[in-house]
Structure formats: C-alpha cells, structure tokens
Amino acid sequence: xxxxxxxxxxxxxxxxxxxxxxxxxxxxxxxxxxxxxxxxxxxxxxxxxxxxxxxxxxxxxxxxxxxxxxxxxxxxxxxxxxxxxxxxxxxxxxxxxxxxxxxxxxxxxxxxxxxxxxxxxxxxxxxxxxxxxxxxx
Numbered sequence: 001x002x003x004x005x006x007x008x009x010x011x012x013x014x015x016x017x018x019x020x021x022x023x024x025x026x027x028x029x030x031x032x033x034x035x036x037x038x039x040x041x042x043x044x045x046x047x048x049x050x051x052x053x054x055x056x057x058x059x060x061x062x063x064x065x066x067x068x069x070x071x072x073x074x075x076x077x078x079x080x081x082x083x084x085x086x087x088x089x090x091x092x093x094x095x096x097x098x099x100x101x102x103x104x105x106x107x108x109x110x111x112x113x114x115x116x117x118x119x120x121x122x123x124x125x126x127x128x129x130x131x132x133x134x135x136x137x
Contacts, residue, residue: 002108005035005072006099007042009111009128013068014054014061018128021137023071029135034073034106036080036098040065080105090123092116 005023012019026033043050043065050061077084080102087101088094093116100123103110109124110117117125126134 001031002106003031003033003111003126003131004099004103004106004108005033005039006096006110006112006114006117007035007039008113010035010039010043010068010072011046011050011053012113012128014050014064018132018137022128022131022135023068026071029137031135032073033071033111034075034102034108036102037074037076038098040069040074043068075102075105090120092119 009019013023014020022029022031023033047058047061047065050064051058054061054064056064077098080087080098083101083104084097086104087097087099090100090104091097096114096117099110099112099117102108103123109126111126111128111131113127115127
C-alpha cells in the first residue's frame with residue numbers, strides 16, 4: 001500500500017509512538033511511505049519546535065530528520081506538478097495541497113491526523129489510529 005505522509009504525521013516520528021513504529025517497519029507492514037520534499041522542508045523549518053517537543057538538542061533533531069528521510073520516498077514537486085491544480089482544489093488549506101497532488105499522482109492514500117483533510121471524497125485519508133486498525137498493530 002502506498003501512503004503519502006503529511007508533515008503532522010511525520011512530526012510524531014520524533015518520539016516513541018505508533019507513528020515511529022509504522023515508519024520504521026513500513027516495508028514489513030507492506031507499506032511504501034512517500035512525502036513531498038515540502039514536508040522535509042517544513043520539519044527543517046521547525047527544528048527549534050521539534051527540539052522542544054523531543055527535549056533534545058537541535059543537532060539531535062537534525063540527525064533524526066536524516067534517519068527519517070532514509071525510511072521515506074521523497075518526491076520533488078516536478079514529479080507531481082501536473083496534479084498541482086487538482087491538489088489545490090481538493091485541499092482544505094493551500095499548505096496541504098502538495099500532499100493531495102502527490103497522492104493523486106501515485107493513486108495513494110494520505111496519512112494525516114488532521115480531520116479536515118477528510119472533507120473531500122476523492123482521496124482516502126487515514127489517521128494513525130485508523131492505520132493501526134487497518135494494519136492490525
């Protein structure tokens with residue numbers, strides 16, 4: 001199953017929890033997790049907040065981002081550019097449109113804990129708890 005993880009799902013990778021487990025074990029769970037480069041840029045832009053959230057240094061957060069990247073397939077906007085406009089139309093917020101555009105390109109679902117992303121019917125959106133039930137973990 002292909003999933004497009006949004007930034008809020010990836011944010012949870014920085015602590016021990018089900019998100020971290022799913023990402024670390026994605027291959028054995030039959031998942032391939034994609035994200036637009038934009039999500040990694042958002043994480044980098046929020047290193048200070050992530051440092052506070054994890055109670056670790058900014059250098060450790062940078063190392064965790066590098067670890068996280070090794071478990072994801074990161075796509076540049078050029079890869080899904082032809083779906084940009086449709087992604088904007090589907091997305092409740094412009095900042096979420098790259099996730100919709102990439103999901104359209106891949107014919108994938110989105111992994112997000114933001115309920116507002118479910119306010120459309122074209123792309124399935126799974127929360128972490130729904131994903132855990134689906135994966136039986």
